[in-house]
Structure formats: C-alpha cells, structure tokens
Amino acid sequence: MHEIAIPVEFKHMVRQVDYDTFVRVRSLDELVPCALIGVDHRQAAAVRPFLRSLLAMSLSDEEMADFWSSTPSGIYFTEGERVRTFLSALLRRLEEEPYLTGLVDIPEFVISIYCNGLVGGFPCRGQQAYLEDRDFLDKLTGREYQNDERPVPDPSQDTYVLDDQQYDAYLDFRKRRRERDQTKH
Known part of the structure; x- marks a missing residue:
C-alpha cells in the first residue's frame, strides 16, 4: 500500500475518537459528532477532498484497516469495512x-458529560x-433550575455527572430528538 498523506485537520478529527467514547456509542454513526467537535467549515473543506479520494481508492479491507491504524485515533478497527462505514x-x-x-x-453548544x-462533549445544534x-x-439529575434563570450557554453548569442508566437515558433522548427533527424536514 502507498503512503497516504493525512491532512492535519483529519488527524485532529480522529484524535477525538477514542476508546472511551467508542465503548459508549451504539453505532459508528454516533461517533461522527465526537469527531466533529470544534470543527469549522474551513477544516471540513480540507478534509472533504481527502475523504472522497480515500474512499474512491480500491483499498482492500486489510489496507483500509492498516490506513486507520496509521491515524492518531484511540480506537482500532480490525475490519476495513467498518473504517469505510x-x-x-x-x-x-x-x-x-x-x-x-x-x-x-446556527450556533453549536457543547454539554459535557x-x-x-470518562468525559464526553455532546454538541447541540442551535x-x-x-x-x-x-x-x-x-x-x-434532579437539578432545579429554570432556563430563564441561567445564561445560554452556562459554562458553570453545563457539566453533568451521570451513572450508566442516566447516560443511556440521555442517549435515548438525543436519538428520539434526532428522529423527530429528521421527520420535520
């Protein structure tokens, strides 16, 4: 396999995809927002042609898995098809x-969990x-606030400590909202 030049912007994205995050998500699609935390349109513009080119290459599953292992990501895919996905x-x-x-x-706000x-940043669009x-x-979590009492965002309070059940409930809530929002469009 040839040496693939990896843009620094892509390295930044995959560095945010670590094992601690990977074990908490239910699908590879749920990893995408983790990789995009803090990414702006200029960084995205640098990565899009790289990804198009990489995905258009006729890399075998083994070569795709080898490519992924050359990135600074904290997770390792053994199957090239999962990398492609x-x-x-x-x-x-x-x-x-x-x-x-x-x-x-549309501003993006991040809530820390x-x-x-483990710590994860959950982006909220709008x-x-x-x-x-x-x-x-x-x-x-039993906090008693009213939205009009707090600033938006509220960095002093936008961090939540959750147990496993609460974390799963939060992921379910976000999934339901995403599905609701997709049916609106």
Missing part, C-alpha cells in the same frame, strides 16, 4: 451545513436543542 458517515456529515459553507448561523470517569438537552439533564 465510519469515514462515509463522516464525509456525509461534512457535506452538510454548517460544514459546507459555514454560512448557516462525565460517566464512570439554542432550542441546547435548552431541550439542558432541561432533560436537569430533570434527570
């Missing part, structure tokens, strides 16, 4: 707004999604 999902997301032009004025000593997540997490 993840990279395809990543490319699809990078070909959507706000990563395409950066012109969409601690569970079993203030409504952020407030829905925050309300859900406040109720889930």
Whole structure:
C-alpha cells in the first residue's frame, strides 16, 4: 500500500475518537459528532477532498484497516469495512451545513458529560436543542433550575455527572430528538 498523506485537520478529527467514547456509542454513526467537535467549515473543506479520494481508492479491507491504524485515533478497527462505514458517515456529515459553507448561523453548544470517569462533549445544534438537552439533564439529575434563570450557554453548569442508566437515558433522548427533527424536514 502507498503512503497516504493525512491532512492535519483529519488527524485532529480522529484524535477525538477514542476508546472511551467508542465503548459508549451504539453505532459508528454516533461517533461522527465526537469527531466533529470544534470543527469549522474551513477544516471540513480540507478534509472533504481527502475523504472522497480515500474512499474512491480500491483499498482492500486489510489496507483500509492498516490506513486507520496509521491515524492518531484511540480506537482500532480490525475490519476495513467498518473504517469505510465510519469515514462515509463522516464525509456525509461534512457535506452538510454548517460544514459546507459555514454560512448557516446556527450556533453549536457543547454539554459535557462525565460517566464512570470518562468525559464526553455532546454538541447541540442551535439554542432550542441546547435548552431541550439542558432541561432533560436537569430533570434527570434532579437539578432545579429554570432556563430563564441561567445564561445560554452556562459554562458553570453545563457539566453533568451521570451513572450508566442516566447516560443511556440521555442517549435515548438525543436519538428520539434526532428522529423527530429528521421527520420535520
């Protein structure tokens, strides 16, 4: 296999995909938001052609798995098809707004979740999604706040410590909201 030049922006994305995150998600699609935390449209523009080119190559499953092992990711895929699935999902997301032009004025807020000593940042696109997540997490953890009492975002309070059951409930909540939002469009 040839040496593949990996853009630094891509390395940054996959560095955010670590084992601690991987064991907590239910599908490879759920890893994509983890890789995109803090990525803007300029970084996405640098990665899109790389991913298109990489996915268009006729790499065997073994070569694709070898490629992945050369990245700084904290997880290792033994199956090249899983690498292709993840990279395809990543490319699809990078070909959507706000990563395409950066012109969409939808702010992204990040809520930090601690569970079993692991930390994860969960992005919320737009203030409504952020407030829905925050309300859900406040109720889930027994916090008694009203949204109008706190700033948006509220860095002093946007961190939640969850047990396994609460974490699973939060993932289910986000999945239901995503499905609801997709049926609106």
